[in-house]
Amino acid sequence: MFLYGFMQRAFQASVLISLIAPMLGLFLILRRQSLMADTLSHVSLAGVALGLLLGYDPTWMNILVVVVVAGILEYLRKVYRTYSEISIAILMSGGMAVALVLMGLNDSGATVSIQQFLFGSIVTISVQQVWMLLVLTLLIIILYSVFRKAMYTLTFDEETAYTAGLPIQFMSVMFNILTGVTIALIMPIVGALLVSAILILPAAISIRLSKSFNGVIFIGIVVALFGMIMGLVGSYYLGTPPGATITLIYIAVFSVIAVFK
Amino acid sequence: MQYIKVEDLAFHYEDEPVLENICFEVNSGDFAMLTGENGAAKTTLLRNILGLLKPTKGSVMLSKKNRENKKLVVGYIPQQVASFNAGFPSTVLELVRSGRYPRGKWFKKLDEDDEKHVEKALESVGMWEMRHKKIGELSGGQKQRISIARVFAMDPDLFILDEPTTGMDVASREEFYKLLKHASDYHGKGILMVTHDHEEIRHYANKHIELVRKEGSPWRCFSMDSCKERSKHPSSFH
Numbered sequence: 001m002f003l004y005g006f007m008q009r010a011f012q013a014s015v016l017i018s019l020i021a022p023m024l025g026l027f028l029i030l031r032r033q034s035l036m037a038d039t040l041s042h043v044s045l046a047g048v049a050l051g052l053l054l055g056y057d058p059t060w061m062n063i064l065v066v067v068v069v070a071g072i073l074e075y076l077r078k079v080y081r082t083y084s085e086i087s088i089a090i091l092m093s094g095g096m097a098v099a100l101v102l103m104g105l106n107d108s109g110a111t112v113s114i115q116q117f118l119f120g121s122i123v124t125i126s127v128q129q130v131w132m133l134l135v136l137t138l139l140i141i142i143l144y145s146v147f148r149k150a151m152y153t154l155t156f157d158e159e160t161a162y163t164a165g166l167p168i169q170f171m172s173v174m175f176n177i178l179t180g181v182t183i184a185l186i187m188p189i190v191g192a193l194l195v196s197a198i199l200i201l202p203a204a205i206s207i208r209l210s211k212s213f214n215g216v217i218f219i220g221i222v223v224a225l226f227g228m229i230m231g232l233v234g235s236y237y238l239g240t241p242p243g244a245t246i247t248l249i250y251i252a253v254f255s256v257i258a259v260f261k
Numbered sequence: 262m263q264y265i266k267v268e269d270l271a272f273h274y275e276d277e278p279v280l281e282n283i284c285f286e287v288n289s290g291d292f293a294m295l296t297g298e299n300g301a302a303k304t305t306l307l308r309n310i311l312g313l314l315k316p317t318k319g320s321v322m323l324s325k326k327n328r329e330n331k332k333l334v335v336g337y338i339p340q341q342v343a344s345f346n347a348g349f350p351s352t353v354l355e356l357v358r359s360g361r362y363p364r365g366k367w368f369k370k371l372d373e374d375d376e377k378h379v380e381k382a383l384e385s386v387g388m389w390e391m392r393h394k395k396i397g398e399l400s401g402g403q404k405q406r407i408s409i410a411r412v413f414a415m416d417p418d419l420f421i422l423d424e425p426t427t428g429m430d431v432a433s434r435e436e437f438y439k440l441l442k443h444a445s446d447y448h449g450k451g452i453l454m455v456t457h458d459h460e461e462i463r464h465y466a467n468k469h470i471e472l473v474r475k476e477g478s479p480w481r482c483f484s485m486d487s488c489k490e491r492s493k494h495p496s497s498f499h
């Protein structure tokens with residue numbers, strides 16, 4: 001199956017996503033922002049729809065829209081500390097609704113491609129996408145190794161992090177933006193509906209397996225590589241959507257561990 | 262040297278005054294205790310000092326420099342510090358080592374000196390043997406103790422502690438106060454600690470800031486009864 005160029009690109013993308021997902025996923029879980037990832041993926045559909053409608057490159061349009069919304073979310077998180085679920089719910093349904101309306105306005109054959117974005121498609125991964133993902137992965141690895149201690153401190157407790165002199169506001173915004181860009185880039189591959197699962201499940205699994213913070217990332221990468229590659233192979237032979245296949249493998253692993261631990 | 266100076270501070274939540282006419286200072290070498298009934302706005306006062314809340318009136322000065330004219334390092338233990346997310350994946354050792362990060366180690370490896378501080382801090386609260394345990398698996402009192410160890414490892418110039426001994430037994434509390442007193446007497450640390458332990462701690466603190474309910478106010482508003490100061494005589498530490 002590696003004879004097909006698209007399968008090679010799909011494998012390259014999977015390996016890259018496996019490296020990113022546990023790092024972002026761990027912080028998303030610990031900062032209780034799993035829902036934010038879901039919101040951003042819905043919003044990113046709107047970004048793609050807007051790009052298709054206006055005739056711009058959907059990838060860049062998508063990144064732009066998602067980054068703006070990630071900034072808004074951080075603002076809402078701060079202002080409505082206790083009610084942030086509501087604003088998230090509104091943005092999530094709003095993103096979906098805008099995407100559907102924009103699709104309706106677009107009467108060229110673009111509905112086909114929005115299907116792809118909902119459920120993900122590996123056939124359409126372009127060389128450009130793989131390159132962008134590679135740059136993003138390198139960026140995240142570098143940022144993680146430089147700011148690991150600061151992020152640990154911030155995630156453990158924001159207020160003590162503030163008193164320890166960290167720019168917590170700036171760090172939160174940067175983290176959200178990075179999450180937004182990641183979602184915008186991997187959404188077309190795994191599908192808007194399951195991006196957050198792909199980001200969060202490896203860390204959710206490895207948190208149960210490791211006692212230490214660094215251990216979680218390391219085990220998370222192993223889990224992600226296993227799930228992504230098995231899922232991809234499975235989806236190739238069974239003809240099932242890749243995002244869903246990968247998610248089911250993660251859930252299977254999660255269940256096995258929950259039973260034995 | 263002055264580390265904290267609070268001048269005529271008032272604080273309101275929305276329109277509701279909870280603090281009024283607060284004035285006191287905490288200097289290098291002071292061990293100040295802050296007391297008051299539940300809801301007396303002790304936590305609110307600490308949060309004003311740390312800059313987590315902005316005073317409605319008056320001012321708070323938190324020194325930028327320590328007595329060696331270097332950046333002042335503040336070690337804060339919030340109330341209910343032990344109620345941290347039990348799922349947080351960290352060993353005791355990792356958490357206590359993170360106390361060293363604000364000591365210029367955000368981007369540097371911890372060196373031998375750092376590791377010594379960490380070991381000493383863990384030993385001083387009797388948690389060295391537990392260092393490889395996951396923090397979520399500790400008892401309440403143990404969580405409190407590793408939070409204390411984290412701050413001791415930081416070796417801050419100023420300790421700001423909000424009921425730090427909750428859930429700890431008498432003997433470990435006593436031990437903890439002794440360590441603090443030693444730090445203020447011999448290393449010039451400033452300490453501001455919220456506590457309900459009037460009796461026990463009287464022997465250690467040299468300053469007592471008491472918040473009492475204001476008479477005649479329709480609100481549950483608190484003000485200072487007094488700020489009693491005892492001249493400081495370094496006790497014989499053993």
Ligand SMILES: Nc1ncnc2c1ncn2[C@@H]1O[C@H](COP(=O)(O)OP(=O)(O)O)[C@@H](O)[C@H]1O
Pocket residue numbers: 274279297298299300301302303304305306481
């Ligand atoms: N975020 C908040 N918003 C509104 N009122 C608050 C808030 N936090 C505390 N309060 C009120 O302020 C008063 C003082 O609270 P607090 O500072 O926690 O007291 P203490 O630490 O002395 O027990 C209480 O009456 C409490 O209900």
Ligand SMILES: [Mg+2]
Pocket residue numbers: 303304305340423
């Ligand atoms: Mg309190």
